[in-house]
Amino acid sequence: MRHRLFDSAVLASVKRKGKQLALVARDGRALLVRLGMTGQLLLVDSIDPTIKHVHASWAVRASGRLRFLLFRDPRRFGSLIPCCDCDAIDSHWDTLGPDALSVTAAQLAGAAKHRRVPLKVFLLDQSAVSGLGNIYVDESLFLARLHPRACARSLADSEWKNLVTCFQKTLKKSIRMGGSTLRDYRTPDGVLGRFQHMHHVYGRSGELCTVCKAVVEREVVGGRTTSFCPMCQNGSTNVGK
DNA sequence: CGTGGCCCCTGTGGGC
DNA sequence: TGCCCACAGGGGCCAC
Structure with a gap:
């Protein structure tokens, strides 16, 4: 069933918190967008009826030019x-923690104070910090040399500071490189990401660590496939505490 | 409170 | 070629 809604709005701003977007109209109405695993917002010159899985589309006029925004x-x-x-x-x-690009080490340390969950679960949860997904948690924990199963409340203040630095660096670099295209991801203009070529551990289980040449391991943590270097991220003293 | 197992879906790649 | 299985950037829910 195709629906046509002849409602129009003037887009005033785009907001974001964590992995969620908000397209805000001048009259105050807004559309919240969550992309999930395979969702895309695409800005195209014309509608191609052969593209599958387009669930919503909008005609967009900007500086006299008519284009189309697709949610696929x-x-x-x-x-x-x-x-x-x-x-x-x-x-x-409100249910989301501070955005990953602005959260402080003190905020994370406070939220983790009584949490006995694995560090990876704590970071993926979105309630302490929002915006980190499976790729960027694994990559950031590698850079910070922290074991994904380390107990969240066991980190020292210096470790939280370092971890925040690591995931902010990782996110900014990935953004500069257009993100990680594993399969579906595209920028709104349809361009492929390039950060997947820079991954140290994600998707590299069985290959050699880029730093110490140990074999990258793969385990399931919090129900998600997790890759890490057993040598560089040897947080065994903190696991389970 | 923490954990593990489902579920929501489609597509792809590997083994046979 | 086809069939079956495992698995994939997320997240909600429920039983234990």
């Missing part, structure tokens, strides 16, 4: 959530 999502794990005003966005975003 093969696996349909993403979602579009209409919000009537900014308060509605905030109520969705």
Whole structure:
């Protein structure tokens, strides 16, 4: 079933917290966008009816030029959530921790104080810090030389500081390189990411560590495939504490 | 509170 | 070539 909604709005701003986007109209209404695993926002010159899994599309006029914004999502794990005003966005975003690019080590240390969960689970959860997914948690823990199963509350202040530095560096570098294209990911203009070529551990289990040449291991942590270097990330003293 | 196992879906790649 | 299985950038829910 195709729906046509002849409602229009003037896009005033785009906001983001963690992995969620908000397209905010001048009248205050907003559309919250979560991409899930395979969701894409694409800006195209014309509608190509052979592209599959396009669940929503908008005609977009910018400086006299007509283009189309598409929401495409093969696996349909993403979602579009209409919000009537900014308060509605905030109520969705209140459950998210501070964004990964602005969170402080002190905030993380505070949130982890009584948490006995594995560090990886703590970082993926989105309630202490928002914006880190499976790739960037694994890559950041490698850089910080922390074991994914280290107990969240066991980190020293200096380790939190280092970890924050590591994931912010990782995210900024990936953004500069257009993200990680494993399969579906594209920038809104359809360009492939290049950061996947820089991964140290993600997707490299069985290969040699780029630093110490140990074999990169693969385990399931918190239900997610996890890659790490057993030598560089030898946090055995903190595991389970 | 923490953990593990489902579930939501489609597509792809490997083994036979 | 086809069939079956495992697995994939996320996240919610439920039983234990």
